[in-house]
Structures are given as structure tokens and as C-alpha cells.
Amino acid sequence: MNKVYRALADPTRRKILELLRQRDHTAGELAEHFSFAKPTLSRHFAVLKEADLIDGEKSGTVITYKLNMSVLEEALLGLINNFQIEPEAVVKYGKEKRS
Numbered sequence: 001m002n003k004v005y006r007a008l009a010d011p012t013r014r015k016i017l018e019l020l021r022q023r024d025h026t027a028g029e030l031a032e033h034f035s036f037a038k039p040t041l042s043r044h045f046a047v048l049k050e051a052d053l054i055d056g057e058k059s060g061t062v063i064t065y066k067l068n069m070s071v072l073e074e075a076l077l078g079l080i081n082n083f084q085i086e087p088e089a090v091v092k093y094g095k096e097k098r099s
Contacts, residue, residue, distance in 0.1 A: 004075040007051040012036075013044050020054060020067035027056075027063045 007013050012034065019025055019033060031041055045065065048054040052071045056063045079085070 001075060001078055003051040004053060004071060007047050007053055008075070010044070010047075013048055013053075016044060016048060016065075017053060017067060017072070020065060021069075024064050024066040027065065030065065 008017075015033065016030060019030060027041070027045065031038070034041060036044075045054070045056065049056060052068055054065050055068055056065050
């Protein structure tokens with residue numbers, strides 16, 4: 001789980017996950033949202049893949065990434081359980097933040 005938390009700690013990686021939550025993206029499509037050099041973005045992808053938060057499927061020279069939602073859900077449930085937070089409180093907090 002530490003790999004997941006480490007991956008989630010970075011705002012760029014969280015943004016990548018937000019984009020992938022909307023739909024699968026190629027590496028090039030994701031790169032359009034950032035001003036990083038390719039090696040920097042590749043490192044972010046590698047950290048996310050190492051944490052199993054994303055999967056990459058290569059077709060020729062194109063890699064398409066998709067979000068592995070089950071790992072993200074497991075991490076969130078782990079936090080909730082570790083800190084003995086009532087799930088209803090998390091939902092309520094989320095609704096308040098969106099208002």
C-alpha cells in the first residue's frame with residue numbers, strides 16, 4: 001500500500017488519475033495536459049504503474065493507459081479503516097467540498 005500512497009502524494013500523478021477517470025488516454029493525449037519533458041512524464045507513468053494504479057496497453061508505438069479503480073478503492077478503504085473513519089463521514093465531507 002505504501003507504493004499507492006507515494007504515487008498519490010504527487011499532484012501531477014493525481015491529475016493523471018483524474019484524467020484517466022474520465023476515459024482511457026494515450027500517453028500523447030495525457031502529455032498534452034502537462035508541460036513536462038517526456039522522460040519526466042514517463043517517470044510519473046512508471047510510478048503509477050508500479051503502484052498498480054494504472055495499466056498501459058501498447059499497440060505499435062502507442063501506449064494507452066487506463067485507471068485501475070479497484071486499487072484506488074482499496075487504498076481509500078485502507079485509510080478509512082486505519083483511521084477508524086465512518087464511511088458516511090467521508091461521503092458527507094465529499095458532498096460538502098463539492099458544494
